[in-house]
Amino acid sequence: MTSGPGRPDRMKYVLFDVDGTLIDAVSNQRRVWETWAERYGLDADEVYRVALRTRPMETFAQVAADRDPSECLALLHDLEDEDVRSGVYTAFHGASELLHGLPPGAWALVTSNYEHRVRGRFERTGLPVPEVIVDAAAVEEGKPSPVPYLQAAARLGALPADCLVIEDAPSGVRSGIRAGMTVWGVNAAAAVEGVHRHFASLREAVPHILAWTSGPRGSAAV
Structure with a gap:
């Protein structure tokens, strides 16, 4: 649940892409x-x-x-x-630590794949599964439309301004930005156009993501 508008103690949320962001597929x-x-x-x-x-x-x-x-x-x-x-699947280094370190109910998956495949891959890699998964079947408009990320926020009870999107691909980055969210890019040698912050690997981003969830609202784009 979020607190009243304008209050600094509002809960913050992290919305993850899956393939290329958390799992190397x-x-x-x-x-x-x-x-x-x-x-x-x-x-x-x-x-x-x-x-x-x-x-x-x-x-x-x-x-x-x-x-x-x-x-x-x-x-x-x-x-x-x-x-x-x-198939053999590998979670990116840092993914397990990150997902286990986030507060329950404070994160979601937003994927262009289907939920049953995501669950299968997470089971194969030992990653925890969140309560909210927005997959290809959940929306009529996929990325780069803002709809998938906006739906995830709505299901979490979050305001877009309180959401941090973690993405690796241009279409996902555009989706998060159009949804009015802060977007960080990972797992790419060069920053995807539009990201507020770039990390060459997910592992590098882990402490910053965890710090963002507990830091003052509005500090995400630093």
């Missing part, structure tokens, strides 16, 4: 798309290059325009579900 995503491409006799490198910058349906339209998009999506979902069951 790059090799898994590449393997899934390579297998998908092989099933259709397509060039795996080209498919993955397109998939990195577009949503699945847009990827299908570019690389497999002659195929039924619903069939393409069904195969992709089957491959992703199998990868959650059998």
